Amino acid sequence: MLQMAYDGTRVSQLAHDFDQDNLYFRQLNTSTDTGTTWEQIFHDTYHPNADVWTTARNHTVTLTGDVTGTATQSVNGSGNKTWTVATTASAPSAPSAPSITATSVVGETIEVTFSQSSTSGVDHYEVWSDGGSGTDYSLVARIPEVDIASSMSIVDSSFDDGGTIAYRAYAVKNGVYSTAATATRAYTVSSSLDVASLSVVPDINVYHINYNKPDSRFIDHIEIYKDAEAVQGNLSRTGATLVYSGANSAFTYSIGASDLDKYHQFWVEVVAV
DSSP states (O other), X not given: OEEEEEETTEEEEEEEETTTTEEEEEEESSTTOOOSOOEEEOBTTBOTTTTSOSXXXXXXXXXXXXXXXXXXXXXXXXXXXXXXXXXXEOOOOXXXXXXXXXXXXXXXXXXEEEEOOXXXXXXXXXXXXXXXXXXXXXXXXXXXXXXXXXXXXXXXXXXXXXXXXXXXXXXXXXXEEOXXXXXXXXXXXXXXXXXXXXXXXXETTEEEEEEEOOSOTTEEEEEEXXXXXXXXXXXXXXXXXXXXXXXXXXXXXXXXXXXXXXXXEEEEEEEEO
């Protein structure tokens, strides 16, 4: 079927090929002009360039933030595209360090006071101590998020000897530790630890020795020494021998056959760690 429209000397023709279901168009200068090439008009069911751009374009996908990466490929509209982006996860930055503001001896413990980090959103704080070893640090306190304050204190009773105790305090956020805030505190174990309420009760061929141990976590053990002399004035600690070493608060000493008629004196001593 051929349709024509006239505009002065120009003729527009529209031809429909029903056999091939194609539609064509051309414009002629005169009604007798047959030299103009037909142009095919595409319809809904056929368009060879419908999904192809005239000029392909490069498209780039860029990821920013904690995960970064970029990928570029040419796109011409002929089909779906999938971008594969090689990514790099940025390590979370470390929070700023807290500040240890004071250390003090409290009884047989050391109190460590520190201020919070200037970084917001800290998950928790940790305090580590070398226990006086100078090298090996271990965790002695952990302050969870709910207990975080502008100033915090922990009490350390983990050390078991005197010396210089070193501390490190950390702020922890997203698993990343701040640099350490550091401080030291000297501690001396008392050399005057002594038992109280000492009593020596004589019995048949034995002495019952009773005492109260001092309330100290630095007691290692108790030692009891005995001196037996024929003359009371000769009794002395210098000549005494060890008869007991242990942790009990009482000891029964059996008098040897050769000492039954002698004077006895006992010394009960506290041995610190």
